[in-house]
Structure formats: structure tokens, C-alpha cells
Amino acid sequence: MFKKILVLSILASSVLFAKLTVTTTIYPLYSVVKEVGGKNVVLNNLIPFGTEPHDFEPNPKSMALLSKSDLFITSGKVMEPWSTKVVKSMEIADKTFDMSKHVKLVAHKEFEDGKVYDPHYWLSFDNYIKMIKNVESLLIKKDPANKKSYEKNSDAYLKEITALQTKYQTLKTCKNKKVIVNHDAFGYLANDYGITQYSISGMSPDEEPSAKQIAELIKIVKKENIHTVFFEEFASDKIAKTIADEANVKTDELSPVENITEKQNEENVGFVTIMTENLAKLKDAMNCQ
Known part of the structure; x- marks a missing residue:
């Protein structure tokens, strides 16, 4: 029993x-x-x-x-x-x-x-x-x-x-609210803060732009006084660097937070950390006050 x-x-x-x-x-x-x-x-x-x-x-x-x-x-x-x-x-x-x-x-x-x-x-x-x-x-x-x-x-x-x-409300004070990113991932953020997003590829980072599209992006960078071309960690940065070199501007990484690395997960790097880093990079790229 x-x-x-x-x-x-x-x-x-x-x-x-x-x-x-x-x-x-x-x-x-x-x-x-x-x-x-x-x-x-x-x-x-x-x-x-x-x-x-x-x-x-x-x-x-x-x-x-x-x-x-x-x-x-x-x-x-x-x-x-x-x-x-x-x-x-x-x-x-x-x-x-x-x-x-x-x-x-x-x-x-x-x-x-x-x-x-x-x-x-x-x-x-x-x-x-x-x-x-x-x-x-x-x-x-x-x-x-x-x-x-x-x-x-x-x-x-x-x-x-x-x-x-x-x-993130500080993004509303930026002098140049235009960015060029790796792929069309930042539309929601752009809508929320009145930012114009130009992208190297389409909805997927694997989409390859044509030579004509790359040339057009180089013109946009120069015309709009964009001084940073953003790339992503999990996609090739080759085209971003080509555009930046031709326009004589710098490159930097901007994360759409679609994924993180195994190391980041082990170190407890999360959404807040990554989005905080993104904010600093966006403020620098768009000449925010």
C-alpha cells in the first residue's frame, strides 16, 4: 500500500x-x-x-x-x-x-x-x-x-x-532620414519614424540586384548624401562594399534581428541589446541630434 x-x-x-x-x-x-x-x-x-x-x-x-x-x-x-x-x-x-x-x-x-x-x-x-x-x-x-x-x-x-x-523617438530628430540597407527588412521601423529606406535586394537578402540597379543605388547614395551603406551578418556584404567604395562612404552592419549566432545566444545577447546597437548606428548614419 x-x-x-x-x-x-x-x-x-x-x-x-x-x-x-x-x-x-x-x-x-x-x-x-x-x-x-x-x-x-x-x-x-x-x-x-x-x-x-x-x-x-x-x-x-x-x-x-x-x-x-x-x-x-x-x-x-x-x-x-x-x-x-x-x-x-x-x-x-x-x-x-x-x-x-x-x-x-x-x-x-x-x-x-x-x-x-x-x-x-x-x-x-x-x-x-x-x-x-x-x-x-x-x-x-x-x-x-x-x-x-x-x-x-x-x-x-x-x-x-x-x-x-x-x-528610438530620437530618430525623429535626424537631419537626413534616408538609409540604404541590405534588404527590405526595415519597412516597419521606417514607417514608425518617417525614414526612407533604400535596399540593395528585395524581400529576401539572397536576391541579386542587376548592374543597372547597383548603379542607381550609387547615384542615390551620392545625391541623398548618405554616408553609410548597411549590410547584414547572415548575407554577403560584397555588393554593399562595392556601392560604398564607388560612392566613397563607409559600411556598417545593421541587424533586422531575424536571427542571432550561437555565440550570441550563449552570451545572452538578445533583442534589446541588438536593437540598442541598431539605434546607435542609425543615429550616426542619419545625423541625429
Whole structure:
């Protein structure tokens, strides 16, 4: 009898203290779940650190992660065209949450019919705040026993993000609010602060511009007095450096925070750190007060 009670007690304890397993697709989602979930969540990111998200395709390891997850959070069909098929084939719609359906989206400028949205919505702080609140609600719904912990973590992270959002208001004082970036990833940020974004490639950093487009960008840099050409860590900087050399200006890295490196993750370099670094670089590039 005693052994039976002991076994039941152990089983009850294991259920009580079992952690919620969450899988996200891209780093911005991972960063939110990491901060809000804290120690109560076992967190996996489907797209490996150091990988360009636009190039990712799921593999058997990805499927294994998803099969063991209590919750799967995707960023949407534009960034992850493979996700719909995966969710359907694995029959996991009941535990899948598409974040793109819960934030404010804008149409991508390459598609005038508005049917394709810009998938980089986390670069609007208003959207990132929505992401935090959505994740908080999701985790509480799945794991109500740790509600207070999720609420506390969410409140703390919201304070960090809103403080950083306030600092970004200085971009409205810039003398030259024009930037040239590696790909069309900064549309939301540009919209929020009245910045004109010129990009080397299109929605994906792998798109190669023609010689004519490169020549046009060199003219724009000179005409608009742009003194920094931005590149990205997970894409080639060759064309950015070519444009900068021809226009006699400098280059610098600006992160769309689509992903981070394994080392950055180990060092706990997160969204706030990267966006703080981005702010300093943008202020320098646009002659902000």
C-alpha cells in the first residue's frame, strides 16, 4: 500500500513540475518566449542559430522537435511558406499559433495589390509589444499553474521594450532620414519614424540586384548624401562594399534581428541589446541630434 502511494506521489509530482515545451520558428519569437517563459519553459527554435531564415527548409530533426512540443509558434506564411504544409501533414493545427494574425501588418511595397505583407513586423515596437502580450496569454492558457510567473516576466520585459521604444523617438530628430540597407527588412521601423529606406535586394537578402540597379543605388547614395551603406551578418556584404567604395562612404552592419549566432545566444545577447546597437548606428548614419 505504501509503495503504491509513493508511486502515485512521484507521478503526481512529475506532472506538477513538468515544463511546457515550446518551439518557435524564428529568433524574434524565440526571444519573446525566452523572456516571458523563463525557467518554466523548455524552448526550441526550429531555425538554427546562425542560419539565414529566408533559406530554411524543415528536416526530420525539425519534425521530431514539433512532435514533442506543447506549443508551436510561427511567424507567418510569407517568412515561412513551408509552415502550412508542415502543420497540416503533422496534424498539429490545435497547438500552432500564427503570430502574423495577431499583429498589425503592412503590405510589402513590391506587391501593390496588398496580397503579400512585409513579414518583418517585429521591427515595429508596437507589434513587438503585441507579441509579448500574445505569448503571455498563450503560456498562461497552456500552463495556468505558473500564471504569476508569466505575468511577472511579461511585465518586466514590457518595461524594457517600452523604455527602448522611447529612446528610438530620437530618430525623429535626424537631419537626413534616408538609409540604404541590405534588404527590405526595415519597412516597419521606417514607417514608425518617417525614414526612407533604400535596399540593395528585395524581400529576401539572397536576391541579386542587376548592374543597372547597383548603379542607381550609387547615384542615390551620392545625391541623398548618405554616408553609410548597411549590410547584414547572415548575407554577403560584397555588393554593399562595392556601392560604398564607388560612392566613397563607409559600411556598417545593421541587424533586422531575424536571427542571432550561437555565440550570441550563449552570451545572452538578445533583442534589446541588438536593437540598442541598431539605434546607435542609425543615429550616426542619419545625423541625429
